[in-house]
Amino acid sequence: MSEYVIEMCHITKEFPGIIANDDITLQLKKGEIHALLGENGAGKSTLMSVLFGLYQPEKGVIKKEGREVKIKDPNDANELGIGMVHQHFKLVHNFTVLQNIILGVETTRGGFLKMDEARKKVMDLSRQYGLRVDPDALIEDITVGMQQRVEILKMLYRDNEILIFDEPTAVLTPQEITELMKIMKGLAAEGKSILFITHKLNEIKEVADRCTVLRKGRYVGTVEVAQVSKEEMSEMMVGRKVSLRVEKAEAHPGEQVLEVEGLTVVNREHGKKVVDNVSFQVRRGEIVCVAGIDGNGQTELVQALTGLIKTDGGTVKLKGADITYSSIRHRNTHGMGHIPEDRHKHGLVLDYPLSYNLVLQSYFEPEYCRGGFLKYDKINQYADKLIQTYDIRSGQGGRTIARSMSGGNQQKAIVAREIDRDPDLLIAVQPTRGLDVGAIEYIHRQIVAERDQNKGVLLISLELDEVMNLSDRILVIFEGQIVADLDPKTVTVQELGLYMAGSKREEGK
Numbered sequence: 001m002s003e004y005v006i007e008m009c010h011i012t013k014e015f016p017g018i019i020a021n022d023d024i025t026l027q028l029k030k031g032e033i034h035a036l037l038g039e040n041g042a043g044k045s046t047l048m049s050v051l052f053g054l055y056q057p058e059k060g061v062i063k064k065e066g067r068e069v070k071i072k073d074p075n076d077a078n079e080l081g082i083g084m085v086h087q088h089f090k091l092v093h094n095f096t097v098l099q100n101i102i103l104g105v106e107t108t109r110g111g112f113l114k115m116d117e118a119r120k121k122v123m124d125l126s127r128q129y130g131l132r133v134d135p136d137a138l139i140e141d142i143t144v145g146m147q148q149r150v151e152i153l154k155m156l157y158r159d160n161e162i163l164i165f166d167e168p169t170a171v172l173t174p175q176e177i178t179e180l181m182k183i184m185k186g187l188a189a190e191g192k193s194i195l196f197i198t199h200k201l202n203e204i205k206e207v208a209d210r211c212t213v214l215r216k217g218r219y220v221g222t223v224e225v226a227q228v229s230k231e232e233m234s235e236m237m238v239g240r241k242v243s244l245r246v247e248k249a250e251a252h253p254g255e256q257v258l259e260v261e262g263l264t265v266v267n268r269e270h271g272k273k274v275v276d277n278v279s280f281q282v283r284r285g286e287i288v289c290v291a292g293i294d295g296n297g298q299t300e301l302v303q304a305l306t307g308l309i310k311t312d313g314g315t316v317k318l319k320g321a322d323i324t325y326s327s328i329r330h331r332n333t334h335g336m337g338h339i340p341e342d343r344h345k346h347g348l349v350l351d352y353p354l355s356y357n358l359v360l361q362s363y364f365e366p367e368y369c370r371g372g373f374l375k376y377d378k379i380n381q382y383a384d385k386l387i388q389t390y391d392i393r394s395g396q397g398g399r400t401i402a403r404s405m406s407g408g409n410q411q412k413a414i415v416a417r418e419i420d421r422d423p424d425l426l427i428a429v430q431p432t433r434g435l436d437v438g439a440i441e442y443i444h445r446q447i448v449a450e451r452d453q454n455k456g457v458l459l460i461s462l463e464l465d466e467v468m469n470l471s472d473r474i475l476v477i478f479e480g481q482i483v484a485d486l487d488p489k490t491v492t493v494q495e496l497g498l499y500m501a502g503s504k505r506e507e508g509k
């Protein structure tokens, strides 16, 4: 009997213009948590999709417990006990939790669903692994964290023994991440074998036993996590030393670039104020961060500032001019840049090529358009420049369809487009979500450079490390209100946590 529950041997998978996996070998031991680390576009999701039967490799074999197997589709994968939680969940939104879990493997008696048995099995699994879910809630009404637990239960319900998690923490809040780490350890302790894709070295250190590193589609090596440092792992992956700290000089704030006065947004469904009489300013030459636990109004605040939703009170001024009721395009062409929270919904047109996506805010300008006709050569030239400068990796350059790009490279494309327009005010929501450490270092430098060129930056981040390292001033948002205006040099992470949890509030706020 083999030491390995799964072996992927010499896997090669090509896409037009790119070898996504070039002779990669990955060996998974029973009961281990095995991290898969690599730069954006290194081929991690592709390799996992091969294992789950979504792609057929051109070369290589897969072995289960030493025996060669063929995985033609996800049904084959399932038969072999392999389950996957995708980066973007695959749930039916108007079905309940229970219906989603049993979908496709329903057991029936006399033509009727045996719901009671299914419910019992789900609730037993939920208790056994600490996966809290409400079986009767609709998917559209539950948090992202609970949706993920539903995906995990789906795998367990199908008795999967080999669990693939593709960047599971990218969509979670810090609290949910802690919970997931605990769940993963519990699963491994019960003998499940886990493949875990993440860019966060802290998470690898916390839960993984071994880690396989990929770079540009190739296998670099497999290490015992306890025996290497975070720095060593990032060097293996990027091929050079990476600074995990942000280097920046003292800020020199100048005149106000954004003034928000009494801004209020009421939620149309429950009638509550989600942004409640918020006032603050961002000046040129400073990075102001809005910190808060997800769901405290930061999403709506940004949507109101960028014109994606209507406000119910208050004013917003950009460079002294009232833009409260201005169109999105007006804001964009008058100095506002926006890296949105949801890159698929508000950041890209997924079925357009990369080059079109890079001029979404400027294609109508004389530079790229004459008499209603697009100047394709100019657009392509500009796209090539951004692809080079920001190291956006994709198979066919500007012609690549955005949907086929790796998640991290989609994010890099948005960041490139927004920063390159050199806005007076850059609103950056989770700008480094899903990015590898090398790319994070680069984006952080770019944001600091914007600040040093006398631009204002409003950063919204759920990552406390990013908040503490990057910002010059921290505004804490709690239940739609700004409850503190803090100096990152004097506040501690613990104190920040108290403000974020609503246990503390600055006087006069």
Ligand SMILES: Nc1ncnc2c1ncn2[C@@H]1O[C@H](COP(=O)(O)OP(=O)(O)OP(=O)(O)O)[C@@H](O)[C@H]1O
Residues within 6 Å of the ligand: 015, 016, 018, 020, 038, 039, 040, 041, 042, 043, 044, 045, 046, 047, 393, 394, 395, 404, 405, 406, 407, 408, 409, 434
């Ligand atoms: N369906 C596809 N069609 C064409 N090219 C693809 C497709 N899927 C992936 N690629 C390309 O293969 C390469 C590897 O992508 P993959 O998604 O596996 O990377 P990744 O390591 O998971 O990256 P990230 O960390 O950014 O999610 C990328 O250059 C991507 O553009």
